[in-house]
Amino acid sequence: MSQTSESSLSLRQVLTVPYVALILILAVTIGILSYVAGSRAVATVSDHLLIETVGRIGQAVDRHVVGSGAVLEAVFPNGMPAPASIESDLGSLRTRMWIATSLHIDPNNYAYYGNRAGQFMGLWRNSLDDGELRLKLKAEDARTFYNFKGISGELQEASREAKVYDPRLRPWYKAGESARMHTWTAVYIDFRHGGLVATRARRVLNAAGEFEGVVATDISLKGLNDFVANLALSKNGIAFIVEPNGDLIASSASPNIARQPDGSNKRLAAADSGHPLLAATYAEVRDTLASLKQAKLPQTRTFSGPDGQTIHAAFDRVKDDAGLEWITVVAVPASDFMQGVTENVLRTAIVGGFAALLAVVLGLRILGWVAGDLRRLSQSARAIGEGDLESPVGIRRNDEIGQLARSFEVMQQRLRTDKLTGLANRDAFMRRLDGRIHRHRRLADGIPFAVLFVDLNHFKQVNDRLGHEAGDKVLVEIAERLREAVRASDFVARYAGDEFVVLLDRVENRDQAERVRAHIEHVLAQPLRSVDPAPLGEQALGGAVGMALFPLDGDEAELLMRVADREMYTRKFGARGERPWGDSEATRQ
Known part of the structure; x- marks a missing residue:
């Protein structure tokens, strides 16, 4: 007697359930492939955008410090001998200092000079019209401060320091004395306004070709810190500038100066910033630079950050011929880039399930449409990463994919050509x-x-x-x-x-x-x-x-x-x- 198995499922269920299951599996598969394609696209775009951002920071550094050399040359043009006494050249030196501090009054509003006799002269610009002359003509005297208006305004004594200021003992003097060319001092905290300052110095020779003194100019780094802090990054992205020893110069995520219990200020290192992402990113960059001394910069890195999250970072080194060496860094969690892709994959899965229940054919077409758009985004992102700015994205949607596509096209339009002539813009x-x-x-x-x-x-x-x-x-x-x-x-x-x-x-x-x-x-x-x-x-x-x-x-x-x-x-x-x-x-x- 043969045995027959009876199914408790209706014919409709037998025909529908496997097919719906197949569609759901296909929807999940397409979602996974879409996510992978989107991840690759985001990785390519993120590298490009991060390198562009770190390049903008480097350009800001260049603009901030480039005028310092011209200031020194304006005070003592190359080949001009220094006088044996400031008093003998007081009027001319004052005029040159006024002109020098007019070149880049923000941030180069202070130029000064000290000689081996212990004399000192400095000119501080409070504004375009107001200046302060700081002067001492004898080594044993304290500095006298004079206020004046205009390049040749009458000097009016304002105050005199209580302590004797000996320029020969200052770091900027020692740095300029020992260097053959322009040189930078270490970044330090200015005692007057409590902000970070860098000083550029150069030795000056007398008519006999012997060392006579040092001319210098201070650069406040507040403007640079404000630029970095106001960069338009992602929700959790950070940017910072750091010295090779790890001390912060500017940061969008943390202060660069810490208040000590005794009320004094101390420079803050990246490792001690209290910001986990900043500290982890600096550690990655520091180790990379240490192992790749001759690496071509800028570079990007992807690493595991705090709480195991994936971090995309880019960094570069800013140098000049006076010995300045700073490192610029930008870091963004991958989740910030992937947010739109993740939401779109979830939407794809929902649409796939709905399509499996209501309209299998329509669902498959929608899924194929979404997957095709993501593939085009991936191809466009890869093309942009390889320098091809001509290939159009070709996606017209009103959701997150469409927004991302329009962002690609806007970026291409800006980076690419003039609309009328086809030339570069x-x-x-x-x-x-x-x-x-x-x-x-x-x-x-x-x-x-x-x-x-x-x-x-x-x-x-x-x-x-x-x-x-x-x-x-x-x-x-x-x-x-x-x-x-x-x-x-x-x-x-x-x-x-x-x-x-x-x-x-x-x-x-x-x-x-x-x-x-x-x-x-x-x-x-x-x-x-x-x-x-x-x-x-x-x-x-x-x-x-x-x-x-x-x-x-x-x-x-x-x-x-x-x-x-x-x-x-x-x-x-x-x-x-x-x-x-x-x-x-x-x-x-």
Whole structure:
């Protein structure tokens, strides 16, 4: 007698349950794959954003300290001998100190000088108009403080110190005395305002070539700390600047100075900051730098932080020729990056379950749509990480994935090109120029490069007579001409309006750059092809091209741009027989 098994499930259940289970398994599988793809995308994007952020901090440090060298050179220009007595050069020295503290009054508002005879003179700028002169002409005297207004204002005695201040015993004097070039003292706490200060010093020789004294300037680091504290990071992200010995210079997560029980202040080390993520990140960076002395920087690291959470970090080292060496660090928990991806995977699972119960086919299509979007995000993130800024994301949604996609597209748009001409935009050009300058300094590349500033002639006539649509066509045509007129290694960008800029990557000398400029001016002077030039009459379009050669005309990006811009206006108005800086320049400013 055969035995038969009876199922307690209905036919509908038999047909539906396995299929629904299969769909649920598929939904879970897709969710896992989506999560993995999203994780990879986030890892790529996080590295890119963290390196960009740590680079911004490094640029802020450069801007903060770069003026200190100019201050010292303004007080005692290179080759100017120091007098044997401050009293013999008091008026001239006071004038130079006033000029020096006017160069970068924030943060370089204090310049001072001490000599081997124990004399001292310092000028503190309270504002653009008010100053304080600190003076002692005999080693055994205390310093006298004088208030005055303007560069040559009458000195009015305000106070005199009770203790004798001997500059020869101060750290800045000893550092400058022993160093052959510019040097930085260690960062210290200023007793007047209780904030962190760094001092840059340089020895000064007399007419016989012998050591005579030390000139120095103080830099308050409060502005740098405020910049780091106000960085737009994630909810739990941190940024900080630290010396190689671990002492904090600036931090977004903790103070850099600790109050002692006796009421005094003490510098705070990263390891003692009381912030677990900051201490753990510094330990990771410290160990990495110790094991990779020659590592290419900036670098990113992923490590296990407090409570086992995954941390993404980026760090860099800021150096200058005076011995400054600081480390800039940014760290963000992976959960901050993954929050949107995690929420989206959960949503995917809910949609998959609902689709399995109500509409299997619709559910599968929705899951496939979500998975496809995440894959496109992953591919776009990977492309951005590899430097490809042209591939569109191609996602139009109103949820978190859509927000992330639009963030990608906004980032691409900012980093990529000018919308009209297809050239690089102004920000991209300035980043390329800054990078070229840093590469020159880092690699000691002796071959100069040039910046060309192009301004079209009579372009307003094109818009007035042919219309703005024709003007746009002309800009596109000019952009194409400029691209074809230079080498593949050169970089062309639209600066603003009818202004373009070109970075000639490597030029042997000024003559070679002049030949390129002449070629570009010739190319620009050719008849227009994109519009009918007849309504323009005899006025050829053409353009004026200003040039600045690095490093002969400047060693900073902004200075090179100003030189090239000014030369362009000189050539433009000189060709017309007008004054270079007439109404047009005033309007432009």
